[in-house]
Amino acid sequence: MTEKQHSRLHQQFDQLLQELTNRAALSEQSSRNLPLPTEAGEIVPRLWEAGIDDVKLAQALSALFKRELFNGIVKDRDSLVRSSNDRCPWLIVDRVLYVSNPYDRAQIEPLMRRKNDPKDKLKFEKLGILAMSDFDSDLVVQASYDHGVSVAEVSGAWAKGFVDELLNEAIALRASDIHINPESHGGVIKFRVDGRCQVCRVPGLQTIERERFRLVSNNLMERVGKQNNYLEPTSGYLVFQSAHKQVSMRLEMAPVKIYSEIQPKITIRLLNNQRGVNKLESLGLSPLHVAQLRSLGHRANGMLVVTGPTGSGKSTTLKAILKDIRDSFPEKAIYSIEDPVEDQLDGITSLEVTKHMSFAKALRSLLRHDPDVIMVGEIRDAETAELALRASMTGHLVLTTLHTNDSHGAINRLRNLGLDNALMAENLMAVTAQRLVNKVCPHCSSMLPITQSKELWAKYQHVPELKNPDILVPVVSNKEGCQHCNFGYTGRHLVCELFLNDPLAETEIIEGVPSNEIRRQQSQRGVFNDLWDDGIRLVKEGVTTLEALENKINPIRVARAYRKADYGKPVGRAYTKADEALLDIEQA
Ligand SMILES: [Zn+2]
Ligand SMILES: [Zn+2]
Incomplete structure (x- = not known):
């Protein structure tokens, strides 16, 4: 034993004596008379020999070494047998075998074999208390329990x-x-x-x-x-x-x-630890997006894609659309293929992807089950993409998700999956992109003029929809948070953008125009509001903060906001009669 181990041992011993004195299990006088142990394994036997109350000893050890204690009782001190193998410590007291870890079969099984061997001198009847886990360097009492109950x-x-x-x-x-x-x-x-x-x-x-x-x-x-x-x-x-x-x-x-x-x-x-499937109106979408998604869901055929990163609530949105379709058209045959099935909905038949059934295999089978509407949980490969497109061409409404940064990105993604430009242009109705932003806690924030925060004003004074110094934005005043929130935020809210495939975009898809160019042109024409626009709506409503928004929306999009003046698009556009007209054209 090294000098260091020695002093640690004495320190532990002193701590234990102090603990026992505090518990009135030992007088100061007798504690001074105890000989110092020369190894850790001696500590407990020494104290037993000194006649210290077992329960108090166990409690002191437990308190000192911060381990749990059940009904620990050591009955007899006469027969003490100790392991000679320091790497496999055990102890027998009064025909009870004490081991440091009763769940360690490697430790217990050899002992059990010895117990059953008549020639072996090892005598014990029960497997019992957890005692010293390491006889050599450390002293730990872990737990003990009523002898009447088996370990298992x-x-x-x-x-x-x-x-x-x-x-x-x-x-x-x-x-x-x-x-x-x-x-x-x-x-x-x-x-x-x-x-x-x-x-x-x-x-x-x-x-x-x-x-x-x-x-x-x-x-x-x-x-x-x-x-x-x-x-x-x-x-x-x-x-x-x-x-x-x-x-x-x-x-x-x-x-x-x-x-x-x-x-x-x-x-x-x-899988379903949220509030179940929501109505389209309760997702937190803008009224325009609700109207647009509803009208898209009511079409007989075509493809609607929801994009966003993992955990952005894509399937929640799709399920809400499916529910809306079911409620308006109870006669339709609606199916979903999911991995895994998250929320069960009556009237919607759900298939789950397994190692025996891929998305493609399930989709191919479903097409023979006379479907009207099919939700394909995710398009991951060319085969599924091709099947989904073909389904949408042949009189079925297909709803699906893709992993892309923004809504227009789905065009490039589907091209990369091998879809034909002309067929895609004709059948892709719309693509949404969404994020979930943290909602600000009303207890820990207040609405302040944006100019009050030097940092925010410096950053946003050139952004068209924020450069009015009278605009009020929520600012987290209590960054520690309160009992209702985590660091000033609680719950999440949907931010959404929706790309509607209009005749001009259709032509561009056929011509192979890159998706970001189609996006730019739609912004310029004023027929497309992006995630940032929708997020600003929520900031002005006091739902989320600019910081939380930046945190979730691709910084490139935020940077785009600074250059927004270049786009020359109308600012602060609301849901108008003109939009209804657009929807009618889309439905025709
Ligand atoms: Zn609070
Ligand atoms: Zn709070």
């Missing part, structure tokens, strides 16, 4: 309770995802709430002790009915019933390497 029962019940609490809490916080991350010291739990990933703040749910990490993952794997060998990525589903609602969840497990060990990294997506 205790661990299973504990894990079930923990996971129940975890899932309930995630539902209550409106989390969209739960992350359970293995780290060298145990597990760390994070929730994604309002798009922001954060360490769980609920006491007792922030971390999982190293020894219990596998119990939690085993319990989760059991709930999704999967084998838990943790050798290959696995996914599965579970339905969890909380006090108020039933939430379906998709679990993903990937084995990750933590130094020399393999540990499961688990991510759980809460």
